[in-house]
Amino acid sequence: MSTWDTLGAVKTSLTGIKPTHLPHLGNYLGAIRPALSLVDRYRTLYFIANYHALTTVRDAEKLRDYVRDVAATWLACGLDPERTLLYRQSDVPEVFELTWVLSCLLAKGQLERGHAYKEALVRGDSPNAGLFNYPVLMAADILLYDTDVVPIGKDQKQHLELTRDVALRLNHTYGENTLVVPEALITEAPLVPGTDGEKMSKSRGNGIPLFESTKKLRKVIMGITTTSETLEDPKTAEGSTVYELYKLVAPERAPEMGQKLEAGGYGWGHAKQDLYEAIEAEIGPKRDAYLEIRADEPKLDAILSDGAAKARTIAHATIQRVRDAVGIG
Ligand code: TRP
Numbered sequence: 001m002s003t004w005d006t007l008g009a010v011k012t013s014l015t016g017i018k019p020t021h022l023p024h025l026g027n028y029l030g031a032i033r034p035a036l037s038l039v040d041r042y043r044t045l046y047f048i049a050n051y052h053a054l055t056t057v058r059d060a061e062k063l064r065d066y067v068r069d070v071a072a073t074w075l076a077c078g079l080d081p082e083r084t085l086l087y088r089q090s091d092v093p094e095v096f097e098l099t100w101v102l103s104c105l106l107a108k109g110q111l112e113r114g115h116a117y118k119e120a121l122v123r124g125d126s127p128n129a130g131l132f133n134y135p136v137l138m139a140a141d142i143l144l145y146d147t148d149v150v151p152i153g154k155d156q157k158q159h160l161e162l163t164r165d166v167a168l169r170l171n172h173t174y175g176e177n178t179l180v181v182p183e184a185l186i187t188e189a190p191l192v193p194g195t196d197g198e199k200m201s202k203s204r205g206n207g208i209p210l211f212e213s214t215k216k217l218r219k220v221i222m223g224i225t226t227t228s229e230t231l232e233d234p235k236t237a238e239g240s241t242v243y244e245l246y247k248l249v250a251p252e253r254a255p256e257m258g259q260k261l262e263a264g265g266y267g268w269g270h271a272k273q274d275l276y277e278a279i280e281a282e283i284g285p286k287r288d289a290y291l292e293i294r295a296d297e298p299k300l301d302a303i304l305s306d307g308a309a310k311a312r313t314i315a316h317a318t319i320q321r322v323r324d325a326v327g328i329g
Contacts, residue, residue: 050066
């Protein structure tokens with residue numbers, strides 16, 4: 001098994017995680033589990049984008065908590081700090097220096113075409129300048145670490161295109177080898193339905209908790225919306241929230257549940273109980289790990305600082321190249 005320092009020749013992959021809420025089951029199945037599967041193929045960096053969260057989170061205590069909740073969650077789910085880097089975005093302030101340089105090369109119009117910004121305008125919000133500039137900070141996050149690939153869902157594709165554009169422009173203007181131009185690794189992150197059948201999201205309030213008590217977990221699962229057949233009726237498995245979740249959690253046993261539902265004599269309550277047991281089998285041990293890691297803040301902070309120290313070495317080298325290239329310093 002290789003450790004971070006011996007991974008020199010391997011391509012670098014970078015994942016940014018926005019700490020805006022306590023992670024839910026959808027984050028685990030849709031983002032954390034797929035992202036951690038990259039560790040064997042890439043030199044991986046994971047960072048907690050707390051400055052990005054500041055565009056929406058307005059409670060200092062909560063933000064501090066979310067950062068640790070997220071870090072502890074990823075560690076509990078198997079992120080190994082010996083083999084990867086895990087750090088807080090804010091612990092590497094060099095990112096702002098690069099943000100500024102990049103913003104001077106970006107056309108304002110390109111930011112005006114940003115999906116998130118445009119959607120905010122359509123909703124009638126008056127977006128803050130942080131939201132407007134969000135993609136530039138994200139580009140700096142990526143370019144600062146000589147990132148080769150960025151695993152992202154479709155929703156982040158535009159951000160990655162902008163990152164590539166600005167990197168190419170900087171290289172073209174100041175010297176071809178100044179920045180590594182990254183590629184998107186579009187991940188087939190599964191769509192994880194929440195209790196109401198819509199995509200699980202914090203803002204919809206349809207989340208299934210990841211590391212809250214088993215009692216709470218069971219209660220939320222029992223509350224999943226289903227159709228209203230009787231126990232005896234045959235049911236349509238495909239497309240039902242319970243079955244779709246079961247497929248993600250226990251794929252090898254899903255055909256069996258599908259058959260039982262379709263045969264009749266197996267109620268939604270039974271299916272929910274089976275779903276609950278499958279989820280608990282998968283996350284129970286991780287919950288124990290989470291509670292232990294989360295309770296030891298000094299140790300958690302030390303892991304994050306260690307990651308940041310290593311990340312800063314890479315960041316320093318990039319910033320030095322950029323400064324030299326653009327004529328600063
Ligand atoms: N914008 C990403 C999201 O909302 C989070 C993020 C910030 C990110 N910086 C990044 C992701 C850099 C990948 C690389 O999910």
